[in-house]
Each structure stands twice: as C-alpha cells, then as structure tokens.
Amino acid sequence: MNLFDNVPTNLPSELVEVLAEGQSVRIERIVSTGHTTEPGTWYDQEQDEWVVVLKGEAKLSFDDGEPVTMKPGDHLLIPAHRRHRVEWTTKKEPTLWLAVFFEKVSGTFLAE
Amino acid sequence: MNLFDNVPTNLPSELVEVLAEGQSVRIERIVSTGHTTEPGTWYDQEQDEWVVVLKGEAKLSFDDGEPVTMKPGDHLLIPAHRRHRVEWTTKKEPTLWLAVFFEKVSGTFLAE
Numbered sequence: 001m002n003l004f005d006n007v008p009t010n011l012p013s014e015l016v017e018v019l020a021e022g023q024s025v026r027i028e029r030i031v032s033t034g035h036t037t038e039p040g041t042w043y044d045q046e047q048d049e050w051v052v053v054l055k056g057e058a059k060l061s062f063d064d065g066e067p068v069t070m071k072p073g074d075h076l077l078i079p080a081h082r083r084h085r086v087e088w089t090t091k092k093e094p095t096l097w098l099a100v101f102f103e104k105v106s107g108t109f110l111a112e
Numbered sequence: 113m114n115l116f117d118n119v120p121t122n123l124p125s126e127l128v129e130v131l132a133e134g135q136s137v138r139i140e141r142i143v144s145t146g147h148t149t150e151p152g153t154w155y156d157q158e159q160d161e162w163v164v165v166l167k168g169e170a171k172l173s174f175d176d177g178e179p180v181t182m183k184p185g186d187h188l189l190i191p192a193h194r195r196h197r198v199e200w201t202t203k204k205e206p207t208l209w210l211a212v213f214f215e216k217v218s219g220t221f222l223a224e
Contacts, residue, residue, distance in 0.1 A: 004185035022214040073116035
C-alpha cells in the first residue's frame with residue numbers, strides 16, 4: 001500500500017481513510033482538493049492530533065493564535081481542545097495529510 | 113518543523129527522533145544511511161508499529177514471511193511481536209521513515 005497512490009484530484013468532500021487503529025490511536029490519510037472547514041465552525045477534539053502535510057499546501061487557523069501555512073513535510077501537534085480549522089487548501093493539486101489522533105500523556109501538556 | 117529538513121547524509125548509526133508522544137503512542141522520525149539491523153537479531157516489540165518510508169528505499173525481513181521492499185509512500189503495519197529486521201537501506205540517499213508505535217485494540221489482531 002502506498003500513500004501516494006489513488007489520490008483523487010476532485011472530491012465532493014474531504015476523503016478520510018483510516019490506515020491503522022489502536023486502543024487510543026487512529027492514523028488517517030486525508031485528501032483535500034480545495035476543501036476548508038465550514039465557515040464559522042471549529043474542530044474541538046478530545047484527542048491530541050499530530051498532523052503532517054505530504055503533498056499540496058494548506059493553511060490552518062486557531063482561535064488562540066496565528067494561522068499556520070503547511071507545505072510538504074511541515075508537521076504540527078494540535079493539543080486536545082485547541083480549537084482549529086482548515087482555512088484553506090490549494091486548488092492546484094490535492095493536499096495529502098497524514099494525521100495521528102492519540103491520548104495525551106496525563107497532565108503533560110497542561111504542565112508545560 | 114519540517115520532516116525533510118536536517119536529514120543527515122552520513123550517520124554512524126540510525127538517527128531516531130521522537131516527534132510526538134502520548135500515553136500509549138510514540139511517533140518517530142528515523143533516518144538510515146545504509147544501516148541495517150545487526151545481523152542475526154530481530155525486533156520483537158511490545159507495541160504495534162505502523163511505518164512508512166518517505167524518502168529513500170529499504171527492505172524489511174520477517175521471520176514468518178516474505179521480505180518487503182519499501183519505497184517512498186509505502187506503508188505497513190507490523191503487529192506486536194511480529195519479528196522483523198531492516199535487511200537493507202539504500203546507500204544512494206538517506207532513507208527517511210515515519211514510525212508510529214501504539215497499543216493494539218485488545219484481541220483485534222489475534223481475532224483476524
């Protein structure tokens with residue numbers, strides 16, 4: 001199986017595929033073709049999310065800080081409940097994300 | 113932070129960096145420059161490992177099956193205790209791996 005195979009170039013909505021899953025972890029491949037999070041809505045997740053862009057380009061926004069532009073290889077940890085949204089993804093080519101959702105180490109992120 | 117930055121081309125041993133970590137998950141970036149697992153030894157891990165090659169090329173061997181050649185984008189789930197070794201990595205360029213170690217869903221893999 002190859003991450004770069006079967007990347008659709010035109011999708012009605014984001015394509016999410018679960019690549020592997022464990023007791024408290026989920027690894028997803030996500031393909032966006034110009035998609036953004038619905039205006040006025042935020043992701044507010046129970047789990048931490050580590051995310052990397054492998055192709056394409058995207059911009060994430062946060063309700064508590066500056067937006068982040070992500071190009072291939074750029075990765076980011078989004079702690080649980082840090083409200084964020086996909087502000088923009090390029091329409092020039094599909095944007096391929098790899099996301100790992102997992103349980104944080106108790107207290108670690110709060111203590112930092 | 114970018115996965116493709118600061119990739120050394122010549123290393124005395126594999127370079128392992130922890131990118132993110134949770135209660136029962138660890139996300140690592142691994143760089144090999146021709147390294148292999150020490151002859152005669154196997155990895156025998158407590159956790160499942162999902163692994164993808166992002167650059168370079170590698171060959172994994174298993175004590176219970178055929179070897180697998182991995183090129184950029186190729187990914188694989190190695191269940192806990194499936195004995196494996198890195199048989200070969202290319203010397204032409206660094207091989208960049210992303211590995212996610214995690215706890216399996218109880219019984220799921222045994223039941224399959």
